[in-house]
Amino acid sequence: MKISAMCIRCIMDRQEEKIRGVENEEIKASYLKEVAGIIAAASEDATAPYLVYEINMVYKRYFGELPDYEKEKKEFNQLMLQLEPELEKDIRSGCNEEEVLRNAVNYARAGNYIDYGAMNQVEEGTLLELLRRAKGEALDEDTFRRLCRDLGGAREVVYLADNCGEIIADKLLIKILGEQFPQIHITVIVRGMPVLNDAVREDAEDVGLTDMVRVIGNGNGVAGTQLKLLGREALDAVNAADVIISKGQGNFETIHGCGLNIYYSFLCKCEWFTKRFGMERLKGVFVNEADL
Numbered sequence: 592m593k594i595s596a597m598c599i600r601c602i603m604d605r606q607e608e609k610i611r612g613v614e615n616e617e618i619k620a621s622y623l624k625e626v627a628g629i630i631a632a633a634s635e636d637a638t639a640p641y642l643v644y645e646i647n648m649v650y651k652r653y654f655g656e657l658p659d660y661e662k663e664k665k666e667f668n669q670l671m672l673q674l675e676p677e678l679e680k681d682i683r684s685g686c687n688e689e690e691v692l693r694n695a696v697n698y699a700r701a702g703n704y705i706d707y708g709a710m711n712q713v714e715e716g717t718l719l720e721l722l723r724r725a726k727g728e729a730l731d732e733d734t735f736r737r738l739c740r741d742l743g744g745a746r747e748v749v750y751l752a753d754n755c756g757e758i759i760a761d762k763l764l765i766k767i768l769g770e771q772f773p774q775i776h777i778t779v780i781v782r783g784m785p786v787l788n789d790a791v792r793e794d795a796e797d798v799g800l801t802d803m804v805r806v807i808g809n810g811n812g813v814a815g816t817q818l819k820l821l822g823r824e825a826l827d828a829v830n831a832a833d834v835i836i837s838k839g840q841g842n843f844e845t846i847h848g849c850g851l852n853i854y855y856s857f858l859c860k861c862e863w864f865t866k867r868f869g870m871e872r873l874k875g876v877f878v879n880e881a882d883l
Contacts, residue, residue: 592847597863598639599630606646608711610654622653640708640815640841647786647812660707660788667705667756667788668798670715674722675759681726682763692771693735694726695764700856700875701725702760703753703839707788708814709860718756721858721873731877738834738854738879742772745833750779750804751816751846753839753857758790761838762800769803776805778828780816783808789841815845840864853880 606626610619629645647657671678682694701721705713742748750765752758758781765777779800782789795806810822816837821829829835835853837846843855856877859870868876 592638592844593635594630594633594637594639594642595863597861597866601861601863602630602639602642602646603627606650609650609658613654618653622649625649638815638817638844640813640845641817641820644786644811644813644817657786660785663707663713664755664788664790664794665797667713667718667754668759668794670718671702671756671759672798675763678722678760679763682767688771689739692739692767693730695767696735696856696877697725697728697730697875698722699757699760699764699838700858700877701728702757703856703858703875704860704873705754705756705788706839706860707754709840717873722760728875730875734854734877734879734882741834741852742768742775745772745775747828747832747834748775748777749828749832749835750777751835751837751839751842752779752781752790752795753842755788755790755794757838758795758800759798762798762803765800765804775834778832779804779806780809780825780828781806782812782814783810783822783825784812786812786814789814813841813845815839815841815843817845818849847880847883849880851880854878855880 610622613619626646630642633642650657678698682698683691704718704721707713752761781795782791785791792806792808795801800806807824809816809825811820813820835851837853837855839857843857858873858875859865859868865872
């Protein structure tokens with residue numbers, strides 16, 4: 592997805608916020624000039640997550656290590672693990688097989704709120720409210736029916752994960768996918784190195800996801816799925832997939848337009864996405880690549 596003017600403004604604003612506490616104005620100005628230069632020199636197909644990846648390398652040169660989100664990652668993993676039995680009960684309670692799958696997609700999408708890349712603050716109360724409402728949220732029926740048909744004929748499925756905490760809701764969806772489509776082999780792709788509060792393989796291990804399915808890193812530190820930077824194992828999995836389920840805005844920004852059979856699921860958390868999809872903030876998108 593090509594970077595928009597709104598995304599450029601947001602990148603600059605977030606970088607300025609990140610260094611606001613630095614006292615040396617000359618260093619701050621020099622850093623932001625380099626940031627602006629990276630954006631100005633970007634190719635036509637550059638994505639916001641990829642540009643932030645390049646900017647992060649400049650940040651390290653000026654200021655050392657990037658802000659650490661390990662505390663937030665562990666807190667939301669623990670919160671969602673505590674909620675997991677209740678969420679699974681809600682997903683399954685009083686529902687037929689098709690309704691259970693629909694509910695699982697909605698709960699996994701609600702978990703996409705836990706995103707420190709798009710949100711300045713992630714509030715536990717807001718997350719709980721989104722999860723409470725998830726069962727009744729709208730899901731595009733045509734897209735859902737197409738997903739069911741595609742899964743019924745699929746062998747290889749790739750699930751592009753996004754954030755910590757969210758991966759527990761993803762785990763419930765993956766469990767139900769395995770039950771309802773036992774012929775599929777699911778590979779989950781997480782980030783290859785720490786970035787924001789995105790999930791890496793160690794986080795997937797901590798929440799038990801690696802006990803259920805194959806989990807691999809994407810081989811890089813982009814907060815998304817930049818095909819040209821994927822490690823060989825991740826790229827082979829993506830190319831072999833009959834169906835790809837892509838969680839989150841960052842994955843959408845980086846892989847949209849590739850022409851693969853991708854189902855995107857995320858919450859609209861920033862101004863550009865609400866405008867792009869005609870949605871209120873924190874409302875959910877569920878759409879296939881072919882319809883965009």
